[in-house]
Amino acid sequence: MxxxxxxxxxxxxxxxxxxxxxxxxxxxxxxxxxxxxxxxxxxxxxxxxxxxxxxxxxxxxxxxxxxxxxxxxxxxxxxxxxxxxxxxxxxxxxxxxxxxxxxxxxxxxxxxxxxxxxxxxxxxxxxxxxxxxxxxxxxxxxxxxxxxxxxxxxxxxxxxxxxxxxxxxxxxxxxxxxxxxxxxxxxxxxxxxxxxxxxxxxxxxxxxxxxxxxxxxxxxxxxYPVKARKKARPTRYGTMFWVERNGAVLLVRRPARGLLGGMRALPTGPWADSPPGVEGAPFAAGWALHNATVSHGFTHFELVSALASVTIDGQAGAIEGEWWPIAELDSAGLPTVFARAAETMRRMR
DNA sequence: GATCCGTGGCC
DNA sequence: TGGCCAAGGAT
Known part of the structure; x- marks a missing residue:
């Protein structure tokens, strides 16, 4: 020096x-x-x-x-x-x-x-x-x-x-x-x-x-420093699925890589350029598609997600995932976007 | 080199 | 309101 x-x-x-x-x-x-x-x-x-x-x-x-x-x-x-x-x-x-x-x-x-x-x-x-x-x-x-x-x-x-x-x-x-x-x-x-x-x-x-x-x-x-302008973030649309059974909700583990990789989550369908409805639901059911949406800004896109729900009675059958007690969702380790969606559903139902 | 990857706070 | 920013890394 x-x-x-x-x-x-x-x-x-x-x-x-x-x-x-x-x-x-x-x-x-x-x-x-x-x-x-x-x-x-x-x-x-x-x-x-x-x-x-x-x-x-x-x-x-x-x-x-x-x-x-x-x-x-x-x-x-x-x-x-x-x-x-x-x-x-x-x-x-x-x-x-x-x-x-x-x-x-x-x-x-x-x-x-x-x-x-x-x-x-x-x-x-x-x-x-x-x-x-x-x-x-x-x-x-x-x-x-x-x-x-x-x-x-x-x-x-x-x-x-x-x-x-x-x-x-x-x-x-x-x-x-x-x-x-x-x-x-x-x-x-x-x-x-x-x-x-x-x-x-x-x-x-x-x-x-x-x-x-x-x-x-x-x-x-x-x-200073001089910086190049950043591209505008596009909006993408999706649906999160709330499956309720005996006071518990269905949670899944997201794939190990990619967005929110490895995190516990609500089931989701695909992200798309327009609202996809119940396409990509975890199973066929009489889904109720709610008017409320959850918006969340990620690094490179803005997500607007609809919420769909169904309540199951009796056996869960072959549904894959964990049944998490709704009263204990705070301890599920959900990423913020799912924690907010869960809070919205908990208040709405 | 460009893109993907969270969240919260600030003005 | 919305764009910008924060003790970056992986691909």
Whole structure:
């Protein structure tokens, strides 16, 4: 790292961090020994595309139930998915469990300590491998997340739009990453991005790097980073099926991959460009198609789902799935869209 | 490189 | 209201 980059960026940023670091459950205080790699890893996975305030209660729940790699590796798939319910991006939970088991089997129960080895584990991309290597193991790794991209783009007034500018931003991040305290430096950059160098209305008057910031000098810090416009989300339509029998409702397990993969769910028909009615129902019956719908925004489409219901008396026959007591649906581990649909049905019936 | 993959909060 | 955003990864 060039001397001027250290003097103008790393040193004042680390000084700021020493005085202003957020106290977070997975974080050791600045200057103290590195925190538990298990807790660092778990927090980093939960924090992918998810804000700190959302993560904290999940992190507390997970670390209470499963305090280390061995206990997590022993969990059954369904139990882990239920615990993750509501946090979103469920592939993270599937990869988390796969990585825990790989660590138990192939690494003697300890997370490998280098960025290159971490990168091979499920769920460890460029960001997470660098973050865990730097924060938990003290490796000099270049950690680039959305916060770092924004801070760097402003410090150097990077005019090229994302995502094309990612390689350039990583080069610049590399050039300002110190050889010592790379983990604290990464967390300082992310704290700065989350609290000072925010996407809208950055608080430049409080910023320890304002003197050195090219975007600040231009007078338009919020113009960076430049981003390509996103496509509009299409609306898709579907139907969820509520099958009631003896005070219980039929739940199914969704396929292991894809949307809400591996999660417990209400039976659904296909998503379509227009309301499909009771097409794709789990079995032929006298379905009542209700007027109420449930709308839910996913990452790349907006779902508007109708609700259809039927009550079965006597034997369930060959119906596949679990009969879950309606009074205990809160403990079923349903993703938010199904939890809301279930709540709507519970009130309507 | 483009697409898929959740959810909640903000203005 | 609706688009944008958040400690990204897999394919």
């Amino acid at each position: 060039p001397d001027n980059a250290s003097r103008e960026i790393a040193e004042p940023l680390l000084d700021w961090y020493d005085a202003n670091a957020r106290a977070l459950p997975w974080r050791a205080p600045p200057g103290t020994p590195a925190p538990d790699p298990y807790r660092v890893w778990l927090s980093e996975v939960m924090l992918q595309q998810t804000q700190v305030a959302t993560v904290i209660p999940y992190f507390e729940k997970f670390t209470t139930r499963w305090p280390d790699f061995a206990s997590l590796a022993a969990v059954e798939d369904g139990e882990l998915m239920s615990a993750w319910a509501g946090l979103g991006y469920y592939a993270r939970a599937r990869n988390l469990l796969a990585a825990a088991r790989a660590v138990a089997v192939e690494h003697g129960g300890q997370l490998p300590g280098t960025e290159a080895e971490l990168r091979k584990l499920p769920g460890f991309g460029a960001y997470t491998a660098a973050a865990v290597a730097a924060i938990a193991f003290g490796e000099r790794a270049v950690v680039v997340d959305g916060n770092v991209e924004r801070v760097i783009a402003r410090l150097f007034a990077v005019a090229d739009p994302l995502p094309g500018a990612k390689p350039r931003i990583r080069e610049l991040a590399d050039s300002v990453t110190p050889d010592e305290r790379a983990g604290d430096f990464a967390q300082a950059m992310m704290d700065l991005g989350a609290t000072i160098c925010t996407p809208r209305s950055p608080k430049c008057l409080l910023c320890p790097l304002a003197k050195r910031c090219d975007a600040r000098a231009d007078g338009r810090p919020d113009a």
